[in-house]
Amino acid sequence: MAVYTQVPTEELAALIARYGVGSLVSAKGIAEGVENSNYLVDTTESRFILTLYEKRVDEADLPFFIALLDHLAASSNPVPCALRDRDGVQIQRVAGRPACLIEFLPGVSVTRPTAAQARAAGAALGQMHVALRSFTQERPNSLGPAGWHALAERCGPQLDAIASGLGKRVSDELAWLDVHWPTDLPRAVVHADLFPDNVLMLGDKVTGLIDFYFSCTEIRAWDLAVTHSAWCFSADGSRFDAALGDALIAGYEAEHPLRPEERAAFPALARGACLRFLLTRAWDWLNTPADALVTRKDPLAFLRRLDHYAAL
Structure with a gap:
């Protein structure tokens, strides 16, 4: 609610x-x-x-x-x-x-996207990035790499109450990302939260992009990695749909082609996207009362996504 x-x-x-x-x-x-x-x-x-x-x-x-x-x-x-x-x-x-x-914008959020819908969402993201080339305002990303460390510290040993060994897994991933996180990719204002429930559609047409309240200045291709991790897996994160992933990226590149260095960094960017949502969900999981009206989201759904990208 x-x-x-x-x-x-x-x-x-x-x-x-x-x-x-x-x-x-x-x-x-x-x-x-x-x-x-x-x-x-x-x-x-x-x-x-x-x-x-x-x-x-x-x-x-x-x-x-x-x-x-x-x-x-x-x-x-x-x-x-x-x-x-x-x-x-x-x-x-x-x-x-x-x-x-x-x-008010017409349309509904899809729960099981088709490849055509994923392609349309990717294209809409690409069109948005084209438009934002001329947007000059900036906003820091409080949920970027530095924020992940801070949030992991706040969760502390309680992470293991969610799943045995989760604290070490998070610590190891933070250490890996500290070494491998790209620092020289193009930056821009990004949506940073383009899950299917933030895209309105009528059939295969995108009619609305909504909920920009995590928007910030960040590595531009990270926005695509966030969207890829959100759209291309089963809800529990256990199954990756390659057809959705290919369609999403093809739609994006039809509007805003990726640079070779962005493609090379994509697995690391996707791992960062997964860790971001794992940690914010873990914090909410640990701090939302069980009888609250807000439904807690499973952090482990993004641990499973993280495992997929880590294996690439």
């Missing part, structure tokens, strides 16, 4: 009135997601998403995210922009939280 903050109807109606998009008809909490509170809002004129930013999203980062989405939309990428009210304001305060009223 992802409705952490309840919004009084009267406050929501007053907010909608500031936008000139008709009057409030209904608002329903959206269960998907774990970062923010989201409502599906219908007015007499259209449909929107109201997002309230919870503690994991730093309010100081919101202007960066909004500028990023505005830039991508101006380049015809299918992203949902934050609307401006009559005074030109995009960031509001609702129920004590920073909030944005966001465009």
Whole structure:
């Protein structure tokens, strides 16, 4: 469930009135997601998403995210922009939280992608990277290599409570990545979290790229490695689908060809992607109460992915 903050109807109606998009008809909490509170809002004129930013999203980062989405939309990428009210304001305060009223995009997130859908997602990522060549703002990646070390230290010996020997496996992988992590590849702003649930599709067409709240400045090809690790395995990470992997990369390269050095570094980048999600899932696993409404995600699903890339 992802409705952490309840919004009084009267406050929501007053907010909608500031936008000139008709009057409030209904608002329903959206269960998907774990970062923010989201409502599906219908007015007499259209449909929107109201997002309230919870503690994991730093309010100081919101202007960066909004500028990023505005830039991508101006380049015809299918992203949902934050609307401006009559005074030109995009960031509001609702129920004590920073909030944005966001465009609604049609489409659904697929749970078992086909090769055609993976190719379309890869192409959309490539098109996004082309558009971001001219985006000049930057945001540090708090979940890059330095962040992995910090998070592993915070998890500490409790990692072995998830799986015997996991702490040593993580330590060994960190040591390997310290030696093999590339330092001379092109960098850019990246999505950094393009899982299937952050891509909206109608059939084989991408209609929306959403949830840019991990976007940051990082090795550009790492974004493709993150997407590859997210799209090309069974949910538990035990089975790699080569057809999906080939299609995803082919779609990307049709829009944004990889350099030879990016191809050579891809296994290391993918290992870093897997370790990032293993550690963030492990932290959530260890610190989310068992009776919480948020469903914990299995860290070992990314350990199995990591093992695949380590064997390449």
